[in-house]
Amino acid sequence: MGGRQGSPHARGSRTTRALPGGGARLEGIDMARGAALLTMMATHVLPAFEQDPATTGWSATWIGTAFSGRSAALFAVLAGISLTLGRIPAVRNRLGLALRAGVIAAVGLTLGLVQVSVAVILVQYAVLFWCALPVLGLRRQTVGLLAAAWLLLSPVAAYLIRPSLLAADPQLRLGHNPVWTDVAAPDRLLADLAVTGYYPVLQWFGYLLVGLWIGRADLTHAVTQAGLVAGGLAAAIVAKATAWAFLVPLGGINAILATEQARVWPLRAMLEANLTGVEQTGTWWWLTTAAPHAGTTLDLVHTSGTSAAAVGGFLLLARIGPLSRSGLLAPLAGAGAMTLTLYTVHVWALSEPALTPVSLTREALLAMHVAAALAIGLFIRSNGRRGPLEAAGHAAYRLGLAGRRTTARR
Numbered sequence: 001m002g003g004r005q006g007s008p009h010a011r012g013s014r015t016t017r018a019l020p021g022g023g024a025r026l027e028g029i030d031m032a033r034g035a036a037l038l039t040m041m042a043t044h045v046l047p048a049f050e051q052d053p054a055t056t057g058w059s060a061t062w063i064g065t066a067f068s069g070r071s072a073a074l075f076a077v078l079a080g081i082s083l084t085l086g087r088i089p090a091v092r093n094r095l096g097l098a099l100r101a102g103v104i105a106a107v108g109l110t111l112g113l114v115q116v117s118v119a120v121i122l123v124q125y126a127v128l129f130w131c132a133l134p135v136l137g138l139r140r141q142t143v144g145l146l147a148a149a150w151l152l153l154s155p156v157a158a159y160l161i162r163p164s165l166l167a168a169d170p171q172l173r174l175g176h177n178p179v180w181t182d183v184a185a186p187d188r189l190l191a192d193l194a195v196t197g198y199y200p201v202l203q204w205f206g207y208l209l210v211g212l213w214i215g216r217a218d219l220t221h222a223v224t225q226a227g228l229v230a231g232g233l234a235a236a237i238v239a240k241a242t243a244w245a246f247l248v249p250l251g252g253i254n255a256i257l258a259t260e261q262a263r264v265w266p267l268r269a270m271l272e273a274n275l276t277g278v279e280q281t282g283t284w285w286w287l288t289t290a291a292p293h294a295g296t297t298l299d300l301v302h303t304s305g306t307s308a309a310a311v312g313g314f315l316l317l318a319r320i321g322p323l324s325r326s327g328l329l330a331p332l333a334g335a336g337a338m339t340l341t342l343y344t345v346h347v348w349a350l351s352e353p354a355l356t357p358v359s360l361t362r363e364a365l366l367a368m369h370v371a372a373a374l375a376i377g378l379f380i381r382s383n384g385r386r387g388p389l390e391a392a393g394h395a396a397y398r399l400g401l402a403g404r405r406t407t408a409r410r
Contacts (some may be wrong), residue, residue: 026085026219027324027333028315033078034336034377035310038073038370041346044118045366048273049266058266064273069292072121073303074310075339076204079128080211081219081311083136084365088401093138096400100393101129104340107389111344112177119198119276122343123178127193127201128208135209140216149211151300154203155287158195158295161202163281165191172196188311198276203295210304219315228312235305237292239298247271255285334377338387344372 020374048064051057083090083097090097108122135143165172174182182189194202217224247253252341257267259282270278273293280286290367318324335342346369349355356365380387386394 005128026315026318028225028318029078029219029311030072030333030336031087031314031318031329032311032336033339033409034332034334034373035314036071036074036078037335037339037342037373038332040069040075040343041369041373042366043067043256043396044346045362045369047362049269051264057182058269060269060273064292068274069299070303070306071336073207074307075121075125076207077211077214077304077307077311078129079125079134079217080208083129083132083208083212084177084215089263090132093397093400094133094136096397097136098133099396103389103393104129104395107178107340107344109178109183111347114348116351118177118345118347118350120177122340123197124193124197124199124201124204128205131201131205132208135212135321140213143209143212143216147206147213150206150209151304152297154206155296155300158200158202158282158318159280159287162195162279165196166279173323190245198293200295203300206300207304207307209266210308214308214311216293219311222316222319225312225315229316230306232307232309232312236302236309237305239302239305243288243290243298243302246285252285252288255283256289257394259283330381331374331378334379334381335373336377337381338377338390340393341387341389342377344389345372 034137040065046063048068049058050061052059065266088096096224105123105126107232108124108126111120111122135146138146170188172188172194173196174188178189178193178197183193214228219225247256253271256262256271261267261280261282262280265278266280271289273292275289275291275294286294287296288298289296290302292299316331323329349369360368385391
């Protein structure tokens with residue numbers, strides 16, 4: 001997350017800036033990554049649900065409605081885009097990508113040890129990179145077809161596989177963030193990462209494929225950027241409208257509310273904000289929802305669409321010369337250039353009582369984290385540096401290049 005990337009064909013574009021040592025970087029991609037970071041912070045700090053004291057019923061908050069599911073999906077789509085960028089794209093350094101993913105996984109397994117009510121995405125993020133290794137060399141058209149098939153079929157596969165994993169004794173689900181000790185039980189760890197966990201890689205690999213497909217386009221071209229906005233919004237709207245048609249006029253919501261899960265969970269609110277934790281069994285109508293974190297085809301299409309629109313929107317924003325030259329975009333781009341470090345510090349800080357005093361409101365806590373991320377990102381960016389964890393990932397990536405040169409000389 002947040003490694004140094006640029007576009008080799010983008011030099012001189014208003015959407016890029018020069019990097020120390022040569023090369024260029026797409027400013028809009030950094031801004032999109034920064035926005036994903038800040039909105040994920042919002043979902044970590046502010047509640048997705050609220051309870052009506054009068055009726056004791058639950059409803060979705062504006063945070064849950066606006067950002068839940070979409071911010072994390074944007075991270076995953078940007079991961080796919082990042083594989084196509086840089087002076088040495090991942091297709092020319094698979095070993096380096098695998099090693100960099102190892103660094104991310106190590107950070108994630110360590111971060112999982114902190115006591116915090118945040119679903120840490122880093123280990124799954126690393127697994128997505130490892131899964132990408134076999135498809136990096138595919139043509140853009142092939143990647144697009146594979147992405148479409150993956151978004152369509154992987155939710156069905158997960159729906160069929162999940163019950164047997166949960167029926168195992170003990171269940172093949174962690175129930176917590178992956179940590180180092182979980183490696184000792186590889187069957188449970190892999191099942192959780194792939195299917196039963198918070199960010200199931202089986203479905204989420206579709207996001208990476210979408211990002212890989214987007215990244216193969218000319219992202220410096222205004223028509224491409226506008227097409228991402230228009231196409232992404234269209235996909236997002238159609239997915240939500242289709243889900244509504246299945247659930248309301250066709251009666252899918254009644255079938256879902258008739259399941260055993262409706263006795264345990266406030267499903268109406270969760271279908272709006274976050275379906276995490278609900279075992280989607282008992283009826284095939286679960287597959288017709290577009291609820292955040294449902295992992296259904298319509299959820300994946302909707303959030304892929306909002307991610308594409310966000311990427312295109314920030315790339316267009318970075319084209320506005322006076323705005324870019326004003327420096328107003330620099331803090332967001334700076335934060336987006338070091339998301340791995342800032343995300344890790346953010347999660348760790350939430351676990352420290354001294355940094356989260358009870359007298360501080362959630363809104364004030366969020367403002368403090370956002371301000372710190374923007375300030376730190378701007379400072380590091382202004383000095384031409386990488387974040388410390390980004391530097392470690394870059395070193396691992398360079399190590400892969402060194403290994404390739406050594407092999408070539410033999």
